[in-house]
Amino acid sequence: MTPAPLSAQAVAPRGLPPLAARAAAVKSSPVRDILAVTARPEVINFAGGLPAPEFFDVAGVAAAFAAVLGGSWSGGKALQYATTEGEPSLRAALAARTSARGLPTEADDLLVTTGSQQGLHLVTSALVEAGDTVLVESPCYLAALQVFAFAGARVVPVPCDEDGVDPDALDALAARERPKFFYSVPAFQNPTGRTTTAARRAAVAAVAARRGFWLLEDDPYGELRYEGARVPWLATYPGAEDRTVLLGSFSKVMAPGLRLGWLRAPEALRRACAVVKQSTDLHTPTLNQLAAARYLADRDLDAHVATVAAAYGRRRDAMLAALPEALPDGAEFARPEGGMFVWARLPEGADAAELLREVITYDVAYVPGAPFYAADPDPRTLRLCFVTQDEATIREGLGRLGAALRG
Structure with a gap:
């Protein structure tokens, strides 16, 4: 008897193979989750890390795109594939800006990335094998912890205080753990807003040289200094x-929507990062790169940043002035010299994540601090972003926060 064709047989479908263990283990960002929950326009949201859109130079960016697409500078090249390393005109402009700020840099020292978040991914992919140790500040930028976890790294926190990382603790942990690198946001750190002092930075450099590990410095906020x-x-x-x-x-x-970042690294590591990038997205969008280069050629970015920083500084001051009334007795908060965030700690016994459930009903939100810790989280901590809202809205939002925390 001739068997029926396979297509005609009743075959029970089998389940699909599972997700990779690394994909299943890495959790979603609580910041992104909170933003989704608090998307209602009536919510005053201090949870995000969003620049204020009213300060985007829309006209200047639009003119740069029009010039590039109109052919007056680059013509049809803007719509073509580009090199992985990045457009030479943009890399040259970035090298000039970096050199002017005290770090001599050539265009070939740089790799253009699709946001600095991609730079984190490229460096981690080029350096870290599953099981390797990475040292981080405690607490640490949340999305960096996600990148390191996805790579299978063993993430070890280094104690910090108001001056930055403790260099003696860094030295002891480096001797014991033999890390691939130490990751740091020395200027206006996310989430704490603190700035690592010059003395601490010099000590970190000395420890890295003595113990033999890489330093990964993330500097998205460094130009936003208010004092x-x-x-x-x-x-x-x-x-x-x-x-x-x-x-x-x-x-x-x-503008964050441009998704433009860059990394400066020694040659061998930079080449390795370029190979990783080839496997990721081939190159950062040519149009965005050329528009940014045109913007830097035609506009005064430093003057624009100074205007934005002045406004953000006023918003920081409004938050700092209103926080003592909003937070309960016994709470503490730090004064950042720049950046986007104020870090606060509620009194003993408080849990910022649990309290957020009630706080959101008052149409205001923050980010609980616990997810920013690689280990031993402090449940009393929380992060507030002060740049997205104007001063009046900040005062209103902190009034709501105070009412919520008072119950």
Whole structure:
């Protein structure tokens, strides 16, 4: 008897193979989850890390795109594939800006990335094998923790205080753990807003040279300074020159929707990152790169940043002035010199994540601090973004927060 064709047989469908363990293990960002829950327009949302859209130079960016697409500068090249390393005109402009800020840089020292978040992914992919150790500040930028976890890294936090990372603790952990790199946001750190002092940066550089690990410096906020003097990048300190990757971004000073960042790294690591990028997206969009280069050629970005920073500084001051009334007795918060965030700690016994359930019913939101810790989270902590709303809205939002926390 001839068997029926396979297509005619009744075959029970089998289940699909499972997700990769790394995909199943890495959790969604609680910041993104909170933004989805609080998308209602009546909510005053201090949870995000969103620049204020009213300060985007829409006219300047539009003119740059029009010039590129109109052919007066680059013509049809803007719609073509580009090199993985990035458009030479943009890399040259970025190298000039970096050099002017005290770190001599050539265009060939840079790799253009699709946001500095991609830079984190590229460096981690190029350096980290599953099981390798990565040292991070405690607490740490949440999306960096996601990248490291997805790579299968063993993430070890290093104690910090108001001056930045504790160099003695960094030295002891590096001796014990033999990390691939130490990840840091030294300027106006996310989430705490603190700035690592020059003395601490010099000590970090010395530890890295002595113990033999890379330094990964993420600097998305460094140009948003409202008081005090600028502190040089890690790569400028003795011992760090040949082992530091610097990540930069236009997201906080031009427009996050452009998704333009860059990394500066020693040649061998930079080449490895370019290979990883080829497997990821081939190259960052040509049109966006050329428009950014045109913007830098035609406009004064530094003047624009100064205008934005002045407004953000006023918003920071409004938040700092209203917080004592909004937070309960015994709470603490830090005064950032720049950036986008204020870090607060509620009194003993409080749980910021549990309290958020009630706070949201008052149409205001923050981010609980616990997810920013690689280990031993402090449930009392929370992060507030002060740049997205104007001063009056900040005062109204903190009034709601105070009413919610008082119950």
